[in-house]
Amino acid sequence: MSLHITDAEFADFQDFVYQHAGISMHEGKKALICARLGRRLQHYQLHSYAQYFALIQSPEAVAERQVCIDLLTTNETYFFREPRHFEWLTQLLRGLPPSDQTLRVWSAASSSGEEPYSLAMTLAEHCRQPWQVVGSDISQRMLERARLGHYSMMRTRNIAPAFLKRYCLRGTGSQEGTLLIRKELRERVEFIQINLNQTLPPLGQFDIIFLRNVMIYFDTPTKQAVIDRLVQQLRPGGHLCIGHSESLNDLQHKLQLQAPSIFRKPLKTWT
Numbered sequence: 192m193s194l195h196i197t198d199a200e201f202a203d204f205q206d207f208v209y210q211h212a213g214i215s216m217h218e219g220k221k222a223l224i225c226a227r228l229g230r231r232l233q234h235y236q237l238h239s240y241a242q243y244f245a246l247i248q249s250p251e252a253v254a255e256r257q258v259c260i261d262l263l264t265t266n267e268t269y270f271f272r273e274p275r276h277f278e279w280l281t282q283l284l285r286g287l288p289p290s291d292q293t294l295r296v297w298s299a300a301s302s303s304g305e306e307p308y309s310l311a312m313t314l315a316e317h318c319r320q321p322w323q324v325v326g327s328d329i330s331q332r333m334l335e336r337a338r339l340g341h342y343s344m345m346r347t348r349n350i351a352p353a354f355l356k357r358y359c360l361r362g363t364g365s366q367e368g369t370l371l372i373r374k375e376l377r378e379r380v381e382f383i384q385i386n387l388n389q390t391l392p393p394l395g396q397f398d399i400i401f402l403r404n405v406m407i408y409f410d411t412p413t414k415q416a417v418i419d420r421l422v423q424q425l426r427p428g429g430h431l432c433i434g435h436s437e438s439l440n441d442l443q444h445k446l447q448l449q450a451p452s453i454f455r456k457p458l459k460t461w462t
């Protein structure tokens with residue numbers, strides 16, 4: 192049984208996660224928050240959420256603040272989610288002439304890694320130039336999982352049999368029921384911690400950015416700031432894919448709509 196959270200306590204966590212991650216947590220999340228943070232209260236043998244909030248306020252509590260952020264994020268994801276984006280990518284790659292230039296793709300809220308590995312499989316299969324995938328997330332726990340590339344077989348339904356054969360290893364014995372992304376593919380995906388709600392580290396420019404199913408947690412000013420930051424990282428002519436249930440309608444930007452949820456940064460016409 193988790194402890195009752197008061198309105199004032201909930202407001203403190205709402206404010207904390209908004210200030211740090213840009214995540215707007217509505218009232219409906221109360222039960223979820225109680226369940227998730229309740230485990231930390233038990234861990235520290237605390238008797239109220241206010242005590243836990245005081246704990247994460249301490250300047251030394253860097254690691255616990257990260258644990259708290261990890262617990263307040265929603266990380267649902269799966270391989271080849273919203274398959275139309277991968278069909279679009281396949282067509283795009285098939286149409287590109289061979290080149291020596293590295294094609295750079297960024298999965299900007301990569302959660303436990305299913306999205307960047309789906310991108311890597313698609314690139315390994317169809318890209319006729321060197322390529323690189325960067326996966327990033329605010330959650331340290333999700334990044335650790337993503338780097339392992341080790342998943343339950345139950346989560347791999349959407350991976351085509353040919354891809355399973357080429358890019359994954361099936362566990363046997365003690366690993367029965369699990370799947371490991373092959374080392375050669377894992378090594379081509381770099382995972383880094385990035386908070387999209389803060390100034391970005393130096394990342395260079397990308398040809399394609401996947402920013403999917405994260406803007407749903409942001410309010411309009413946060414979405415605007417995140418889109419401004421990401422568009423800066425997009426090469427002229429590069430593409431941005433957002434989740435099918437998301438939109439850029441209420442935002443200012445110069446991107447061109449190419450297909451539902453796929454945008455293109457215009458090529459430079461003036462220098």
Ligand SMILES: C[S@@+](CC[C@H](N)C(=O)[O-])C[C@H]1O[C@@H](n2cnc3c(N)ncnc32)[C@H](O)[C@@H]1O
Pocket residue numbers: 211212213214264265266267268269272299300301302303306327328329330333385386387388402403404405408434
């Ligand atoms: C629902 S998952 C989406 C995963 C994947 N893009 C997909 O569509 O399946 C949302 C992810 O966004 C991350 N996230 C939330 N706020 C963030 C922020 N400010 N910066 C970076 N990542 C954030 C969460 O940790 C979570 O892993």
